[in-house]
Amino acid sequence: MDKGPLQGDTVLYEVETLAPSHPPTTSQANRSASPGLWAGEGKMSTTKQENVKWVDGVRGFASLLVVFTHLCRSFDEDIFKPTSADGASPRIVQLPIIRILFQGRVGVTIFSLVTGYVCALKPIRQFRAGNHEAAFTSISKSALRRIPRLFLPTTIATVIIWFICQLGAFNVAKHSDSWWIDHTSPNSSPNIGEALKQLLYHIITTWTNQWNIYDANQWTMLPLLKGSIWIFMVMIATAYVKPRYRMMVEIAFFTYFYICNDPFGMQFFYGAFLSDLSQCPGHVSWCQARKWTSRFLAPVLIFLGLILASYPEEEPQWTRWSEVMKRIAAWIFPGDAKTARFYSGIGLQFVTLGIHFSPFVKNGLSNKYLLWFGKNSFAVYLLHGTLLRTVLVWLYYGVHVPADVMVEDKLERGMLPICGRARFWFWLPIWFVILYSLANLWTKYVDAWCARVTEKLVKYVFQEPNEDLDAEKRLLPQ
Template structure:
């Protein structure tokens, strides 16, 4: 989820590919953050959008009644609201970014610099993910203990209720639950104060898979390293982890492919891949990613995809995630073939969304269950009612009308990205400074100095005459 490093081409090698546009990765990440927010809005307030159609067309119909899909239940458009592809994009971008600079250095023969960079990047990645996640978890825990999530708890909609924790009456127990949430975010993929944080541990783990892969294949010829990347893509596919595991190494494969001089020269001299393969790959990929999460048998196009899935996916795998993963493979290949699409993804607006994507991912769940819920449901609790001689909670709060929904959601989105932008400006730099302090404290500068001196000595030894 971090911005890709800037590329500095080595001047001492003729094997390096020309400098390419890698900013498109940040633009794609910006789209992913928007998709994640959209899918949680749909899951919280309109879960019918995840079905292939809102009602079973084969039963319980009135005479003459015809079931017509809603706008966002049609193929392509439904990708916008069932944004499960967003998490896969984050995984692919992680693999791409982690491999970008080391592969440049491998191809330039700068092995010492590559290994040093991998070691430092691997060290920094943990605190750069852990610190901001812990900060927002503590903030969410704090407001939870003051009852801020109670309106969400009393609102209609199971997902909103499920994701809104209850107050803890005893301070000792509350502190224990906070510490437990910080641990289980990384050990059990569970954070009761923000259930959306389940993806952070797989993304951290995937980064270390990529670092390990790079070290193990550092001295391979590039074409065999690409082959090894694709083997791991296939391995995670048959291991039922196509939506994350395969994406890390497909991102690594794309990084290597984009830096291959022969391939880049071929793309530069041939325009037909951008004109033909790019639209075919993107259109086909979006169709694959349109596979419904629920009731695919209710529509002919999704029923066909369901039957195909029985033949091509491992038994017991999740078809919606697998189809989104296959779709992302096709979409990113289409992007790879076209410099024009890369330029579109590199525009300043998508880059701004990409810059704030991590902050949006961390913050949107908390702001959805507080500010947006208050906008849509109000701030008053339903009155308790008497039932069988006992006072029980009243009926759940009803959401405002359609006009209110379309009025308040855009305002909330502006608030979300404004707050996320402030987080990016202030909290992320603080976490970066803390990471740098930890690194300076724990790393031994003497080893770096000795390594540089040893390198100088080796160069002198090459130039000096042999002793007689």
Template sequence: MSGNTTNRQNVKWVEGVRGVASFLVVVTHLARAFDYPLFWPADNEHASPRLLQLPILRLPFQGRIGVMMFSFLTGYVCAIKPLRQIKSGNTSGALSTLAKSAFRRPPRLLMPATIALVLAWLVTQLDGFSVVKVCDSEWLRNSSPEAKGGILSELGRLFHEFQTSWINGTNAYDPHQWALLPLLRGAFLIYATLFATCYMKFRARILTVFILWAWFWCSSQWKTETFECMFLFGVLLNDIGSEIEFREYVNSRPKRRRIIQSVLIVLGLFVGSYPEGNVQWAAWSRGINHFRFIFPSDHDGPKRWSSVAWHLIALGFWLSPTLQTIFSNKLFMWLGRNSFAVYLTHGTLLRVVLVRFLYGFTTAGYSVENADTEEPTYHWIGRSQNWAVWMVAVPLWFGLLYVVAHLWTTYVDSWCAKCTRMLEEAMFAKEEDEKTTRPEAMV
């Protein structure tokens, strides 16, 4: 590694990993919509596994790990600047950073998410989800909204769903926003932790954060392994990785480091393959299940194993300068910059655009009149059975998704950032160094 990298840890790679996380979330939802048995080790108890049901190969399609990656990266990124200031002795600057970051976080999440919610509401009023509501995918049907009354009633419902998004974490118009409330809460867990430990010595702070991580790991509350543990794990790795002595120690032993990181990543990919259901159908998943004693009672097995997987994989990435360089290239950085936009827009585009590519543009055939009873008979509309249609439709839809996400980041997200800056300027007192700065020096 170069001298510059030794003096300051590479943090760009987390942006690239964020892009991978959003892509995995989308792939997971495609699997849920169109091939749910990918979440099992085989199609049935007596069937041989398909290629994408084998360990490691199944990981991108079975989900769970994508949201955990977002949680980890939130902890890692939120801790970068405050920890850098704390370690340089600028504790007052770190406290100022924490205060401003805590102020910015809610509007930077709420404003784009609310715009996406309103757009999904508009599509609902225009009957844009008509095809998906009668398609043969149960998961798509159950997760798609429909209008239940007139425009005044629907406006009231929109306001109600906005409230439930940030109180209960659910809304009917865009159910994929469920993770935003835990991510918002997690950011404030990080800010509170850094505030409480900012005057501690390095080892005391590491011990404190580790104990807090272990406390959440031993908890059987809802998804602590998905959120709280990952937030704190991100803070831990950032804090340890920013110590020059630690990096010099690791980088001076490249052979051992490569062996350890490879073992961690491969082991993480394997245990992360733990299926969502029907664990007993495969010997490899039964073998993983024998080690469930490391979890608290009343745990969610699939999510716990995905959490273990990302802990191991993240450690492997964190120890590998080569992987960090790969994830810091322009392509992954571009994916990372657009990751939040992909997360916000993919659900509506999936149910409006891709569904029409695969099922057609009409609901004709859903209701067929029965000649004997003269009563309509209903049946779900079937997807295209032509593989060529899928080979064209899915890549075309992914291209559209990332074009829309790029436009969203360029215009919608930048507008939300501008509004947040205006709010901050209006509500925060200027610091002394800002007051004394001459206007001509401000470029």
């Protein structure tokens, strides 16, 4: 069952090994004795399972990063700067690498890369095994599933948010002293007709121009949908292309989106390339025969990636390290590039390449706790913004707006101030428990229902290849 780009069960795939259909030549024998990157492009005779559960672990980590970044945007915007003021010493949470956890910008980028990786995983495995017909069937079904598996949960979430909005659930958020909470909290409509019109409008604009006033976080749904379709199209177009050239095509598309100033588009095709590379028997054998790739190369790549992803979103000129990165960006990124997003993307690519070379890190990311977070990542993404602007705001600001604050221009009379630090840190972990408890219920019931509806839809509209053959046979004269 296809779980969509933000959610999925543990995936195991097979790494094929070379099984030539005829005796190898001398040059082929020499190549197999010292396998290179492109060895193993023939059909397989034996298989070895490689665990890629780490992808779900990374996805679970990404959902946490997204929550953290929205908490920081709500209550501590200084984290997005290298220091709180020009010339001031940085706080611990503003230091390189550490700041990644709190500024969380790389979270959505991870979703893009994982989408490319997962969408390419099964077709590439089937192409390498020579099962092209099965691969085409798999791609067709996955493409059919993709839209309802994204559209149904996001629409249900939008309807719920719209309903509680009309009940005034965001009134306190609209009067808080956090501009980001105020900005992302919708206003209720004056009458039911206007409310229904707004609901329909924003369900549509989520998929047309990436805007949903009831849940601004849904802006990612359209790029993720487009990215998955791009990968499916490339898989079909390169079905009979040799693996080495398919990987070149993936890198070519990566380069194209880099030049086009699209850091999200880059991630889909880098993810597909990484998926292809991880299933290349010659490359896998080469890595297994050399310990230095996991002991030395992987840590260097991960460290370099974390440094790059640490680039601050605001005021990079305030510290020497970020100022140097800003100057380098002018040389390596396209004109008018979103420098912070590009650095997050390039940093993530180095990190995931390091993970690719490190079985130890893969095992760490495959632990049952991160897998649980990965299982619930889509639900967390859909629910956390609303719970932040309602439950957490009520815990920090109270459940009602005093009369002296209910004015047309709240800047004239002041805004609701946030609670003290003790109350802040007391309620935050409790809110996280509420968030993940509700997300787990959403995954168990709502998302499972969406999956069942999707499967029924696919079963209803999909025609298996053998059905075409049966239909042709019936048309033949007896």
